Amino acid sequence: MNVPLVDLRKQYAPLKDQIFAGFEKALDGMQLFLGENVQQLEKEFSQFCGASYGIGVSDGTTALHIILRAMNIGPGDEVITVAHTFIATVEAILLAGATPVFVDIDPDTCLMDVSQVEAKITPRTKAVLPVHLYGQTVDMDPLLEVAARYGLRVVEDACQAHGAEYKGRKAGSLADAAGFSFYFSKNLGAYGEGGFITTNDSDLALKMRMIRDHGSGARYHHDMLGLNGRLDELQAVVLRVKLPHLEDWNGQRRTHANLYGKLLSAAPVVTPIAHSNNFHVYHLYVIKTPQRDELQAWLKSQNIFTGIHYPIPLHLQKSMEFLGYQKGDLPATEQAATQILSLPMYADLENDQIEYVAAAVKNFFEANQISEPQFENANVS
Numbered sequence: 001m002n003v004p005l006v007d008l009r010k011q012y013a014p015l016k017d018q019i020f021a022g023f024e025k026a027l028d029g030m031q032l033f034l035g036e037n038v039q040q041l042e043k044e045f046s047q048f049c050g051a052s053y054g055i056g057v058s059d060g061t062t063a064l065h066i067i068l069r070a071m072n073i074g075p076g077d078e079v080i081t082v083a084h085t086f087i088a089t090v091e092a093i094l095l096a097g098a099t100p101v102f103v104d105i106d107p108d109t110c111l112m113d114v115s116q117v118e119a120k121i122t123p124r125t126k127a128v129l130p131v132h133l134y135g136q137t138v139d140m141d142p143l144l145e146v147a148a149r150y151g152l153r154v155v156e157d158a159c160q161a162h163g164a165e166y167k168g169r170k171a172g173s174l175a176d177a178a179g180f181s182f183y184f185s186k187n188l189g190a191y192g193e194g195g196f197i198t199t200n201d202s203d204l205a206l207k208m209r210m211i212r213d214h215g216s217g218a219r220y221h222h223d224m225l226g227l228n229g230r231l232d233e234l235q236a237v238v239l240r241v242k243l244p245h246l247e248d249w250n251g252q253r254r255t256h257a258n259l260y261g262k263l264l265s266a267a268p269v270v271t272p273i274a275h276s277n278n279f280h281v282y283h284l285y286v287i288k289t290p291q292r293d294e295l296q297a298w299l300k301s302q303n304i305f306t307g308i309h310y311p312i313p314l315h316l317q318k319s320m321e322f323l324g325y326q327k328g329d330l331p332a333t334e335q336a337a338t339q340i341l342s343l344p345m346y347a348d349l350e351n352d353q354i355e356y357v358a359a360a361v362k363n364f365f366e367a368n369q370i371s372e373p374q375f376e377n378a379n380v381s
């Protein structure tokens with residue numbers, strides 16, 4: 001059996017005719033620039049998230065960058081975030097000219113440890129950028145409370161959290177603004193690049209809409225410095241066809257996570273911990289083991305393809321050397337990077353594939369005579 005990390009062919013087949021019909025209509029009309037599909041998607045996806053305003057943009061990195069720019073966050077300002085995320089979170093801050101300040105993660109969930117945020121606030125801090133990693137939201141209430149006390153903006157990186165919920169409210173409606181990615185393998189993915197911004201703030205929405213389109217509200221009137229960050233009409237066609245299925249697909253992912261959890265309960269690995277406040281949508285299904293590299297190689301030999309999200313913490317990346325962090329500065333982040341392994345996860349994964357993966361994981365530990373998780377750090381249970 002062959003189990004890829006992600007396989008979208010089965011998802012595409014039943015949607016193909018509808019997508020092609022949408023392409024045909026858009027192409028026949030030749031309205032390819034912020035046309036009907038982008039406008040409708042802006043209504044539909046912001047409604048889905050429970051947010052008042054939605055702005056279709058070119059990708060998730062640009063979404064986050066535009067939000068920070070619209071908040072006037074730039075040189076001399078600090079933004080508190082995590083180093084256990086995709087580099088785009090921090091690129092968005094650096095491209096705005098601001099400085100990222102890292103806090104460590106909670107070793108259980110691999111999400112921002114919000115209890116560490118207050119200690120990092122300085123007179124230069126302007127915002128906090130929590131990342132709803134793997135499909136699970138950050139513990140927002142205590143974070144919003146600290147942010148309110150210090151007058152900080154809060155921006156959700158919801159790029160991996162389409163449909164995830166915190167206390168019954170969806171990612172994208174939990175803070176001042178949120179950035180989403182529609183990278184093809186996300187829970188809601190385009191067939192190229194795509195991204196989205198949600199907010200309940202009308203002034204901010206207006207500004208972000210202008211920045212997305214070269215700082216203009218009316219053609220060739222550039223009232224502020226912007227960029228080309230527009231979502232294209234053909235990607236919006238794909239996303240509108242897919243959006244009505246998102247909740248079902250998220251449900252399937254949750255069912256798969258449940259089955260993995262049951263089958264792996266006897267294995268000496270740590271399976272994902274979903275906080276009780278959260279509706280986890282399992283963009284990724286990430287287990288932990290100190291034998292990560294050996295397990296990954298073994299699974300590959302069994303035609304099971306896994307991923308590591310992410311192997312090098314951002315504060316230790318070459319491109320971030322200038323920030324001055326050292327190894328040891330973020331212990332939970334650094335330890336997670338050596339132990340995490342993303343197992344195959346997508347809506348159309350079959351039960352027998354999950355059973356095959358779980359059996360292969362168990363075989364690995366049996367063959368190596370390991371029966372207990374062998375973590376050095378007692379924090380990681």
Ligand SMILES: Cc1ncc(COP(=O)(O)O)c(C=O)c1O
Binds near residue numbers: 088133157182
């Ligand atoms: C956590 C996170 N933030 C930001 C991004 C950036 O999104 P994009 O690739 O659409 O620019 C991604 C996408 O991979 C992501 O996973």
